[in-house]
Amino acid sequence: MAGVRVAKDLFLWSMSVIYLFAFGSLYVQLPGLFGDNGILPARLVVKPAANSWGELLDDHPTLLRLTPKLGLSTQSAMDLLCLAGIVTSFMCMVFKGLRDTVSFIVLWMLYLSLYHAGQTFLWFQWDILLLETGFLAILVAPLNLNVFGLRSSSYHHHDNITMWLVKWLLFRLMFASGVVKLTSKCPTWWGLTALVYHFETQCIPTPAAWFWSQFPTWLLKLSVVITYFIEIPLPFLFFAPVRCLRLFAFWMQVLLQVLIMITGNYNFFNLLTIVLCFSLLDDELFFRKKASGAKTKRSLIWTILRIISNVVFPLAVFAFSGFFLVKLFGLHFEKDYTIQSNIQFDYQKFTEWLKFIMPYTMWLGVLSLGYEIFISVLRSLKEEKSQVQKVWSLLKVVVFGAVAVGMFSISLVSLNVIEGESYWRLPSTVRIWHKRVESFELTSSYGLFRVMTGVGGRPEVIIEGRNRLNGEWKEYEFLYKPGNVSRAPPIVAPHQPRLDWQLWFAALGNYQNNPWFLNLIYRLLTGQKEVLDLIAHNPFPSAPPKYMRATLYHYHFTKDQPDYDGYTTEDWWTRTKHMEYLPELMVQDETFVSYLKSANIIQEGRPPEPSTIFGSILDFIRAQIGGTEGFTFVMSLFGLGIAIQMLNGLFF
Known part of the structure; x- marks a missing residue:
């Protein structure tokens, strides 16, 4: 190995x-x-x-x-x-x-x-x-x-065990992200039309997202099928005994993350996922072994076994995967050279499959981790020269093996959240320990893009202010989120503008469920510099406005074909007013002030924070x-x- x-x-x-x-x-x-x-x-x-x-x-x-x-x-x-x-x-x-x-x-x-x-x-x-x-x-x-006095090295026999934990995390992340798309019952994921809406409705799209959104529907539906393939069955190849299958899984995962980065600003998330993919690599990819005379003298049986493992078995896996992709998603060519697709199974069949596969998923993890620990023990005994080094190396393998078993055990709680029956079949001790370490975020459940939002139009909260009761409303322009329809989408990753992100979430609900939004309005009404630094354009540079409101708009990407509504060569977006999001407010509004005091945003008579030399250095x-x-x-x-x-x- x-x-x-x-x-x-x-x-x-x-x-x-x-x-x-x-x-x-x-x-x-x-x-x-x-x-x-x-x-x-x-x-x-x-x-x-x-x-x-x-x-x-x-x-x-x-x-x-x-x-x-x-x-x-x-x-x-x-x-x-x-x-x-x-x-x-x-x-x-x-x-x-x-x-x-x-x-x-x-x-x-x-x-x-x-x-x-x-x-x-x-x-x-x-x-x-x-x-x-x-x-x-x-x-x-x-x-x-x-x-x-033992030599200190950057590499140890237990490295395969700890890197296996990284691989297991990658598996949980990708597998869960694929499964929740179907368990959510979201009609766009079941109808394979999620990407028809995704590019314009994601939080902060890139300029490339506009071009991707212009692709024909059949191609976007086929892309959803490929996404399902990469996220649900392909992660099982992370543990394949054949190296070329693991490398195939690696490149497919990287391809998916790169495509997401091209079309969306997801800060460091996609880069972090690619980093997890490094657990699928080994040194043979970087250092090719030189051919030796011993290799040429190997028996015919050995040669046949290598052909079966490196050629026949991978081809069988690809053929099996291709057959089921065609069958499960109804893939077929049309006379106009398009590939049509539709899901050929229902929610009940999928949940039955999930109940069937989850126990085998856990056993796959048990066997794979057990194999890594066993191989590490053998290497410690075989490759170390002195008895002291053997014992020391073996002791480290035992310690890290035990830690890996513990991490794997509590991670099963997070994995099985996607399937209720498997979750409750876990030993109660495992669930108890998972609860005890929950605040340290050692293991978590994942499920990205569970439901496709903005199907009827991308919701955006537009904040406006004015200085007179009958004066003109002026819009605040944020650094990255859509506002001005003529401004191109930005490229901002790996930076994450957290206010812009939260405004996207706020637009999906209402301000009552996002009380921080009222805090934002108060800071704008009082012209707080620290908050204004998070905004691209302040329409009131001299003094803050006296009145503020927020309106919910629906945004759509413009089209590149004159036959479609929304065609233009000047703007990136079209928008229509949908509803009032926050009614007009003044900083003196009694209800508003009462909320701010209850939230301790306004604190009368609060003593100043202490100032020390250390604090002055940080301020400098x-x-x-x-x-x-x-x-x-x-x-x-x-x-x-x-x-x-x-x-x-x-x-x-």
Whole structure:
């Protein structure tokens, strides 16, 4: 079995970069989102200073409960944690020797601390995925510890075990993402028309999304079929005994993520998924073995077995997959050279299949993990020279094997959420332990694009203000989300503009279910600079408006053919007014003020936060960076890191 040294190095370097993107993107938004004058001040949710480890780890553990001992306000403390994350991840990216267990523990603790203070602006699946992957990076990274004079190495026999955990996470992510599309009963996923709406209704589309949306319906339906294939049956090939099948699964997963990145701005999520795909690689892909004389003398039986495993078996798998794709989705050619498709099974048959396959899925994980542990034990006994080294290596395999078994066990709870009967068949002990570690985000359930939104038109909340009762309403233009119909969709990933994202979610509901929206309106009515820095155009630069309202519009991409409604050569979008989202408000409105006081957004007589030299330094750094645009900031950090690596020849 091939080693995973290069895959491990790629994984750890890439995780350093992902952390850099995550911390850098968040840092420029902290004041407007979580500052004392932000939309959701973090000081309102962070508990008082912890005086013991028990208090620190209670409920939602965060290092922010230690920073009062440094004389820092919650806002300055978040700056400190974020800057520490930027510096640590940047150093890990540039210097291979720093990519060890200690560094990744620090990065994970810092991001977990910010996550628990981030409220709705940090409760995204990619933040949770980063925390789970980040914890696995702690296990994958070398400890660089010398014991009894034994040599310290960056590579160990248990590396295959820890990288297997990364592979298992990738499997859970992709398999669940495919299954929930069908268990949701969403008519667009069942009708294979989801992509007809997806490109214009996703949160922040790219310019390429406009062109993709112009594709004919039959091609978009076929793309949904391919998506199902990549997400549901293909992940089982992650554990295939034949290497070429694992590589095929790798390239198909990467292809899907690249296509998503081309058409949508999903911050670091797609990059993180590709990083998980590195667990499917081995050293043979990077270092071809030289032919030896011994190989030419192998028996005819050995040659036949190799042909069967490397040629016949893969062809059989592809033929089997192709047959069932045609059968299950009714694929057939038409006379006009199009490929038509329609799902040939119903919800009941799918749920029956899911009940059937879930136990085998768990057993596949058990056997695959057991095999990795067994092989690692054999390697420890065979490849280490001295008895002391054998025992030390074997001890590490046992320890990491036990940790892997524990991680795998609690992850079954997250996996089986998609199928109720399998979930309740799990041992109660496993569910109890999953609940105990839930606040650490060690394992989570996933299910992206469960339901296709905006089928009747992409909903967008447009915020307007005016200074006189009968004056002209002026629109606020946000940095990235659609507003001005003539403005091209942006390219902003790997930066995540969290306010723009939440406004997309807010448009899917109402302001009553998104109370933070009222906080945003208040900050705009009072002209709060920290919040205005998150907005592209403030139509009231001299003084804030006296009145504000929000209107819900439906947006559609324009068409590229004159025969269609919405054809234009000037605009990217068309929009129609749908309904009032928020009635006209004044800052003196009694009901409005009453809500703000109950939410502690307005606090009369609140004492000023303490100021220390340490806090002044953090304020100075913040002032130097200023209201930097997020994409520019994170790409500048990344570019600087790459330049340093190129100069020093330290890529891995």
